[in-house]
Amino acid sequence: MSGTPKIFATGAGVISPIGAGVDEFAERLYAGCRGAGPSPLLGGDAVACEIRDFTPQQWLGNKGIRVLDRSARLLAVASQMTLSATGLVQPETGEGDPGLGLVCGTMFGSVHSITSFDWSGLTDGPRYVNPMEFPNTVINSPAGQAAIKFKLRGVNSTISAGLISGLYAVHYASEFLIFGRATALLAGGVEELCEESYLGLRKTEALSPRGEGEPFGKERDGVVAGEAAALLMLEAESRVRERGVRPIAQIAGFGTAQDAYKINGYRVRGTGAREAMEQALEAAGIGADAVGCVISGASGSRAGDEMEALSLEALFGARLEGIPVAAPKAAWGECLGASGALSVLAGVLSLERQAVPPTAGFRETPFPLRLSAAPQPFESDYALVTACSCDGGSAALVLKRVR
């Protein structure tokens, strides 16, 4: 939209299978680290991108941790990091800024908490369920818990759109700032690993039998399940100036479309993904020729990656082979509702460093895409971040470098 306030990211927080905190995350992402391995949480011979030895106390202290489930803990850690990084931790005394809020993308919420609560009623009887665990059965519980912990009194929204949730949340939050319903918003996503969602992925044959996600790879055979929480702090231009802070990137444009095809399958020759990308470019006021790099949501899914590759080809044409593309799910796996937020953070880092991160373990692709197992430099002010979901939803976001 022209004539509307510019929205900037002024800081970030992340906890992921490849590292915690933006610095560690960036260092390991660019070093080509991969988060996949045996998963103590899932047990058996499960391979996943798990956040191993997760100790939230390291960031949150001991107070009030017990009532938080894994999703809420991950989100709280990312919130704490982002608030600290932007100097917006609310004082212990006083009420807190009513314009400070949170928009959280998630696909499953804590389906483990919900299932456990039901299981307890089923096996012990409904009179014996723990009432303290009931609040964790609402899908927006992680966002609500974070609001209580950090005095976030503004909008507290949860966004669910499958694998595009995290990207959508960043846009939704931007809109709330534009419409004047908030002054500063944490925006991103969270997803936890748990046996319930893992079983769903396994039984629908979405997982790579080899336990190796190879986004866009010739031999790709499925995804590796992952977990993470990632947030950006978003603020409008006027407030950024007023606070005298240096933004890390501008949220320049967003697009979304639905293929309305199947609930669990990609329409490989669908036009939704391309449409979403075109909308995002138009919203950013640029043409495809201005895009310097692509941070792709490709995950190792045979159909999903092909659909995305065809969409990129349709959008960029012959120029595609010259544009560095990164598919960082090679590093952190399929983090479902958190994926988009992680990708946005990778986009921010790419613009800062003028190099896209490696697609870790990349060997060979059947598509005309410039992928590499090493970082790839570029010179441009614009990054295109994409996400496609197996329910037909696609989204794209344009980030602009802040000099």
Next chain:
Amino acid sequence: MRRVAITGLGLVTPIGAGRATFWKNVTAGTNGIAPVQSFDTSEFPVHLGAEVRGFDPAPFIQSRPAESMGRGSQLAIAAARLAVQDSGVDLAAYNRRRVGVLMGTTSGEPGMVERYNDIRKAEGLDAVPGEMMPKYPCHVIPANVAIEFDLRGPCLMIPTACAAGNYAIGYAFDLIRSGRADLMLAGGADPFSRITYMGFARLGAIAPEKCQPFDRNRKGMVPGEGAAILVLEPLDDAQARGATIYAEVLGYGVSCDSHHMTAAHPQGDGAIRAMAMALDQSGRTIEDVGYVSAHGTGTPTNDRVEALALRTLFGDRAPRVPMSSIKSMIGHTMGAASAIEAVACSMALHTGVIPPTINFQEPDPDSDLDYVPNTAREAHPQVVLNNAYAFGGNNSSLCLARPV
């Protein structure tokens, strides 16, 4: 910015499906609450629920077998079909990329979790099918609606619990007024769930005999189920096609108490801020408001705080603003509640009649306001507020007006 009209109302509720039946029953004070039938409550201390009895999804769902999806999606598609029919829009005339669907929910498809556990208990974990992936995540509800009607624009679930319907309608309003969509189906859906029932029962929050919001002797809420979809479009388009315009969306406000996961802020801080933001965004003041659709669950605390919030914001005017709770009739339909209540608000603006709070016998001296007791009233409001509050401390207020 474009003005946004509500031109189609579709819903499935414990007191009937479809705009006309619902409105006839809700203004007649029909009770939709009865002993729960969908699961055994013998081990529970309470037994009341507000179920949609005898719901047959098959006539509403044309794209796939109804069994291929959960009850939340079935209710949502039924509501959507009724809404599209009611609006008289010809979907074929639209660029599908500019038609979308936005839903709210508390639990999405909890039936999938219940089935997961039932099978796990009976046959072991290995026997559990993979439907947790394609049928459970709450965004499948709008995605199923999108497939049914071939809607290719924005498709999103906003699971902000019991305030979710307002969030969805509000964001659909944003999409249309800013020009990014030309037609939106927006609302909420929640199926009856033993998980929800068990939780509220354990909290001691379910009424043992009847739901009587704002009454001095109120003893709790009653969990319910349902779905509602509203058709939103630019006011200019609605006028051009000669549509019935039930109401205009003026704006909305949201806030978070950041106080407690299940209990409202004792002074109604967030509720007050949400109403104030809704009025401010709508360019209206408390003087304009002719009706408030209360969250009004029937629990002692919720209703007290809600009355206090109205009193604080509206001051001396509070006792002169009618505020009713249709949850007295249809129970608390969770994420569908504020969407169903938005339908009631639209019809109140359209017909001039305000639905009552039934089972109201004795005023509460602590919270003595005008709750439209027991009988619908002709009041011809011009501007209404639809309030909804939720777990997580979420508050939402949607401001609708009679189109002029």
